[in-house]
Every structure is written in C-alpha cells, then in structure tokens.
Amino acid sequence: MSAVVSHDRILVGFKPIDDLHKEFESILAALNDPAEADYGAHLLALHEHLLRHCETEESYMLQEDYPHYARHKRAHGHLLDSVSEVRRKFDAGDVDAVRKYAADLMSWFAIHASTEDSELAAFLKGQTP
Secondary structure, X not given: OOOOOOHHHHXXXXXXXXHHHHHHHHHHHHHHOOOOOOHHHHHHHHHHHHHHHHHHHHHHHXXXXXXXXXXXXXXXXXXXHHHHHHHXXXXXXXXXXXXXXXXXXXXXXXXXXXXXXXXXXXHHOOOOO
C-alpha cells in the first residue's frame, strides 16, 4: 500500500488548480475507502474528474501561452490513459487492479503537483524566473 500523502503536498498556491486538487483528493479518498468504495461509480467519477481537471489546466496553459504546454499535456495524456486502462480492467472483472491503482495514484499525483502543477501555478501568478 502506498504511503499517505499530506494534503499540502498537492496544493500549488493557485486557487483554481488547488480546488481541482482538493476535489481529486476527495474522489480518490472515496475510492480508497473499502467501507464506502463503489468501485464502478467512484472510478467513473475519478475518470470524469480527471478529464475535466486536465482540460481546465490545459486551457489555462493555452490561454497564457505556457512554454511547457506540450510536456505537461503529455503527462496528462499518460494519466488519462492509465485511468482508461484501469476502467477496462474493472469492466473485465479485475477489482484488484482498481484497488492497486487507487492506492498508488496519490503518490504519483503528489509528484505531478509538486513539479508540473507548481511550475504552472508559478507561471500563472507571474512568478517565472
């Protein structure tokens, strides 16, 4: 099982992105709660959230002519591919794949937030070097 990631590790100091990150954290927590998890519904909610989440960040990047758009979009593409793959596995009856994915996702997300998203947030706030 993955290590618990503190909430502040996914916050980047730009409210619209932080709000998306908090929503992500809430959906993932529900997916990781064995007493509450409805794997089908929560996995779908996670996928829908991630689609909107990535689209929102990418729209900021395009609107503000973010220089690292392609790199950040590639990371989003890998994330969306991974959740699509887990949904396919779930549809084929592999609940363990969902459990493992949900347990590991926050660690990946914290790294993405502290690197890619923090850099984007700094750019959006005019703090690029």
